[in-house]
Amino acid sequence: MAKIFAIANQKGGVGKTTTSVNLSAAFGYQGKKTLLIDCDPQGNSTSGLGIDKRNVKHSTYNILIEGVKASDCIIHTQFPNLDLIPSSIDLAAAELELVDISHREARLKTSISAIRGNYDYIFIDCPPSLGLITTNALCTCDTILVPIQCEYYALEGLSQLMSSVRRVKRQYNEILEIEGVLLTMYDGRLNLTQQVVNEVKKYFPRKVFATVIPRSVRLSEAPSFGKPIMYFDRMSKGSVAYLDLASEIIQNNS
Numbered sequence: 001m002a003k004i005f006a007i008a009n010q011k012g013g014v015g016k017t018t019t020s021v022n023l024s025a026a027f028g029y030q031g032k033k034t035l036l037i038d039c040d041p042q043g044n045s046t047s048g049l050g051i052d053k054r055n056v057k058h059s060t061y062n063i064l065i066e067g068v069k070a071s072d073c074i075i076h077t078q079f080p081n082l083d084l085i086p087s088s089i090d091l092a093a094a095e096l097e098l099v100d101i102s103h104r105e106a107r108l109k110t111s112i113s114a115i116r117g118n119y120d121y122i123f124i125d126c127p128p129s130l131g132l133i134t135t136n137a138l139c140t141c142d143t144i145l146v147p148i149q150c151e152y153y154a155l156e157g158l159s160q161l162m163s164s165v166r167r168v169k170r171q172y173n174e175i176l177e178i179e180g181v182l183l184t185m186y187d188g189r190l191n192l193t194q195q196v197v198n199e200v201k202k203y204f205p206r207k208v209f210a211t212v213i214p215r216s217v218r219l220s221e222a223p224s225f226g227k228p229i230m231y232f233d234r235m236s237k238g239s240v241a242y243l244d245l246a247s248e249i250i251q252n253n254s
Contacts, residue, residue: 002119006141011157012128015147015184020125021048025228026246028081032120035083039133043087045125049077050226051086059088063111065097070111098132105172108136130164138168143179150186150193178207186212211245
């Protein structure tokens, strides 16, 4: 039975999609049967795995709005042990359309429960907002991974995210926990970076991953080739970091 992670932070540009694509690929690389669910209307996780979102037949939109079975939406990617439920341009309208649907917060959970036994790990790439799509992801997952950029406003808005997590836990998903906080765009040469690390560790005691994701040109380049970093440049710092993070999570859950 898969453990399900939501990769969430309503602040944009913190590395949610980069982490969703590369961490799920790293689990597949290490032999774990993995599914990535793209719940972001921008669809960058979908294109980051080399899939043209304009040509997908069924997407997370069809699951959330039309009740299409998750199994009918799965795409087997070119990367070992990694499947994808893609996003599509229609997903931008889902926030409004979900308002009138009964049990709207559990649409994704109901669909994913039917395929959960087919995977070791499932990752959900959330949009940079705390609307109904993110609520669906938080209702579906067991645990949340929060990427935080090593920059001045790193903790901005996190109290809102934690408030949403507490609300969803109280109302819909009592097992919901924070898996960990991932420091992204890390540059150990900068004093600011160390200040942010210290702040984050105060805010999330004992929840910060030992692995950090470095600033990396190769990480930025990989999506334009439709490849996760370990298939684009296996020896790059970003590749090593995401493989290390996958190992850390596996060890923490063993």
